[in-house]
Amino acid sequence: MAFKSNESARILIASDQRAEVESLRKVIDQDYPDTALSFDPRRATEDFDEVRPDLILLAFNRIEHAQRYYLGLYRFGSVAHTHPHRTIVLCNKEEVRKAYELCRKNYFDDYVLFWPTPYDGYRLLMSVHVALRSLKIECDTVDETKLIRHAEQLSQFEKMLDERLTEGGRKVDLISEQMQQQDSQLDSAIDALLKRFRQDLLSETGAAHDAKLLERVLTTFTMEELRPLIASGQLAIEPLRLWSSELQRESATHLAQTRDLVKLVQSLPRRILVVDDDEFSQKIVSRLLEREGLEAICAGSVAEAMTLVRKTHPALILMDYMLPDEDGLSAVRRLKSIDEFSKIPIIMLTGQRDRDTVVNSLLVGACDFVAKPINPTVLLSKIARYLTGEPSEELTTANAVQAQAGSVSVSRNRLDVE
Numbered sequence: 001m002a003f004k005s006n007e008s009a010r011i012l013i014a015s016d017q018r019a020e021v022e023s024l025r026k027v028i029d030q031d032y033p034d035t036a037l038s039f040d041p042r043r044a045t046e047d048f049d050e051v052r053p054d055l056i057l058l059a060f061n062r063i064e065h066a067q068r069y070y071l072g073l074y075r076f077g078s079v080a081h082t083h084p085h086r087t088i089v090l091c092n093k094e095e096v097r098k099a100y101e102l103c104r105k106n107y108f109d110d111y112v113l114f115w116p117t118p119y120d121g122y123r124l125l126m127s128v129h130v131a132l133r134s135l136k137i138e139c140d141t142v143d144e145t146k147l148i149r150h151a152e153q154l155s156q157f158e159k160m161l162d163e164r165l166t167e168g169g170r171k172v173d174l175i176s177e178q179m180q181q182q183d184s185q186l187d188s189a190i191d192a193l194l195k196r197f198r199q200d201l202l203s204e205t206g207a208a209h210d211a212k213l214l215e216r217v218l219t220t221f222t223m224e225e226l227r228p229l230i231a232s233g234q235l236a237i238e239p240l241r242l243w244s245s246e247l248q249r250e251s252a253t254h255l256a257q258t259r260d261l262v263k264l265v266q267s268l269p270r271r272i273l274v275v276d277d278d279e280f281s282q283k284i285v286s287r288l289l290e291r292e293g294l295e296a297i298c299a300g301s302v303a304e305a306m307t308l309v310r311k312t313h314p315a316l317i318l319m320d321y322m323l324p325d326e327d328g329l330s331a332v333r334r335l336k337s338i339d340e341f342s343k344i345p346i347i348m349l350t351g352q353r354d355r356d357t358v359v360n361s362l363l364v365g366a367c368d369f370v371a372k373p374i375n376p377t378v379l380l381s382k383i384a385r386y387l388t389g390e391p392s393e394e395l396t397t398a399n400a401v402q403a404q405a406g407s408v409s410v411s412r413n414r415l416d417v418e
Contacts, residue, residue: 009132012053014038014069016060024059024090024114024124031125044069045077052079055131058089058108063098067107067303071325074306074334081310082340084139086131088124090114106304109134138311169245269295270387273314275305275331276349277324281372285318288376294383302326306334309341316386318379319366321350321357329364336365345386349374 011032015021018039028035038047048056058066066089073080087108091099092115099111109131112124274285277300286296297312299305302325309317317335319328328348335341348361348369361369367386370379 008034009055010051010053011035011055011057011128012038012048012051013057013059014044014047014066015058016041016065021059024057027121027124028057028128032128041069041072044072045080048073048077049079052083053085054135055086055088055128057128058087059114060090063089063091063095063102067102070108071303074303078338081306081334081338084135084310086110086135088112088127088131090124092116105300106307107301269293270315271295271297271312272383273297273299273305273308273312273317275299275302275317275323275328276320277301277322278320281320281349281374285374285379288379289383292380300324302328302331305331309335309344314344316383317344317346318349318370318383319346321348321352321361329360332361332366333364347379347382347386 009032011028011034013021013025013028013035015024015037016039018037021037021039025035025037036047036051036053038044038051040047056070058070060066060069070087088110089099089102089108090112093113096111096113099108102108103111110127112127114124272289272294274282274289274296276282276285276298279300282298282300286298289296297308297314299308300323302323305317305319308314319332321328323331328350332346332348335344335346342365345367346365348366349372350357350361350369351372353371358369368382370382
């Protein structure tokens, strides 16, 4: 996505205080004239979809109203999930601590103490500048997950190209060999034809002269007509042989560079999003991942997770089954409904070992699950399986699940809870 300049950056002010927000709009218009307002909660998602803002200013009477508004964009809309944007929430002195905590947890990107009057008139404009600057950096940053996916595709293309070039060279050699065999077979056929004619003509009195004449005619025809045709065919193949050999030599250097690039990209730390409202569990899992050279980012709620998925594009998500604002199943279902995020593998983390938990996790689109308390070996092996894309038994409710030992065993046609 190409980022807009300040003059064309779109800003949406969402609020339940129309009178005061009109004055707020005048402040923003000093530097950002393209500003829209959203007051009707029934049109919240429509307003966002129409404006597609780079920044949302949440100017509500209470922060909980701002939370409800912003969460609604994710629950009832589809554009907010994928459209890059930033959020600034305005608050009063009594809610500064709460605003700080929400921003620290990634519900919002920043807050400004603004009600009832701004202490620093330029503080809001500066926050807007900083937010849009960080958005530009995000938009200009290469998505590592997509880069790794492209590197894997490039590696597959390299293998295919090498196979096709080798196969093409073999076919050229085969055609040349077949033409040489046909040349030899033509010689034999002409010799046999001459022998037969010679025998037939010599069997008749006085035909020796005719036999010699016919032999000279056929020999001349062979040398002047047939052999040039065969030779021209072989000459026509030779440039193809040279082209194939040259292409293989030239490709070797580029393919070697491609392999180096693929290795470099694949060596980048893979980003894992850990969604769990228990901070102690977050720390345990994060340390486990970081020891394996993986990058861990944490979210304590579905709202925070949705924001981080959009901003960071993780390679894999560990999703807790129970979360404070929404259950993990709903979050998985929503992520799988968005094309941009639908291919991200999601492993459910759950303290429940019953059959319905497993089945429901798979039905909404999770690729696997790990029971709590987490077994580090089991968790890391499953993460490695889905990060590398190695073939594994598909988890389905029809044929079943290769479930964690000691929690759920799976037969061919049913799930058995141990």
